[in-house]
Amino acid sequence: MPAVPHEVTIEINGSRRTVTVEARRLLVHLIREDLGLTGTHVGCDTSQCGACTVEIDGQAVKSCTVLAVMADGTSITTIEGVAGGGGLDRVQAAFQDHHALQCGFCTPGMVMGVRNLLKENANPSEREIRHGLAGNICRCTGYHNIVRAVESLASKGDVA
Numbered sequence: 001m002p003a004v005p006h007e008v009t010i011e012i013n014g015s016r017r018t019v020t021v022e023a024r025r026l027l028v029h030l031i032r033e034d035l036g037l038t039g040t041h042v043g044c045d046t047s048q049c050g051a052c053t054v055e056i057d058g059q060a061v062k063s064c065t066v067l068a069v070m071a072d073g074t075s076i077t078t079i080e081g082v083a084g085g086g087g088l089d090r091v092q093a094a095f096q097d098h099h100a101l102q103c104g105f106c107t108p109g110m111v112m113g114v115r116n117l118l119k120e121n122a123n124p125s126e127r128e129i130r131h132g133l134a135g136n137i138c139r140c141t142g143y144h145n146i147v148r149a150v151e152s153l154a155s156k157g158d159v160a
Contacts, residue, residue, distance in 0.1 A: 008072045012037070013081025021068045028052040028063035030071075031078060039079035039108045043137070050136030053109040054078050060116030062135070079108035082115070090153060091115055098149040102140035110136050114150055123154045 003022040010017055012035060019034045031040050031054065043051030045064050052063040055077040082089045088096060091111050101107055110133065117124060117132035124132060129150045130143070138146065 006069045006072075008068050010071050010073070011075040013076070013078060019068070023067070023069055025068045026064055027054075027066040027068045027071050027076075030068040031063060031076070037078050037080050041105060041108060043105065043109075048137065049106070050109040050113055051106055053112040053136065055112060055116070058119075060112050077112075079111060082111060089115075091118075091149075094149040094153050095146070098145045098152060100142065100145040100149040102138060102142035102145075106136060106138045106140075110138070110146055114146075114153075117150070118153060122157070124150065126151065 003024070005020045006023055008019050008021055008030070010019075012031070017035060019030060021030055021034070028040060028042055031037050032042065040054055040063060041051035042064065043049035047062045047065045050062060053060050054063045055061070056066070056071060056074050058075075083092060089111075091114050095101055095107065095111065100110075113133055113136045117129065121128055121132070126147055129147050133143065133146065
């Protein structure tokens with residue numbers, strides 16, 4: 001039986017886009033392959049690593065766990081949509097300032113996860129930061145500097 005195509009309309013990084021996809025297509029593949037936004041990474045395809053984290057309607061979501069058709073009508077922000085005006089956003093800048101990048105593969109997912117963490121808890125403790133990042137894997141084991149970056153944001157009250 002041939003796959004039935006579905007039309008999906010999303011607002012992604014402020015632009016409205018309509019894409020025709022098969023019902024089984026994952027959102028991460030729509031973002032990367034159909035829309036060419038390759039900052040969202042595919043690390044494991046099993047929702048373990050968090051490299052594919054994006055925001056859907058303001059909430060951090062692992063895009064490898066969402067069917068593209070489920071995102072119809074939503075607003076999505078990827079790492080490409082985080083920085084405005086050509087500069088880094090506050091989380092990206094803190095990662096840069098604290099050398100929290102390592103190889104950089106996990107960085108887009110980490111940045112999206114940290115944004116979500118700080119929305120939920122403006123002044124997290126080190127333990128809360130580590131717990132909040134538990135769904136994002138850094139294979140370089142660079143968590144120390146990532147935690148320092150988040151602590152610096154919280155100490156400045158720079159969580160808006």
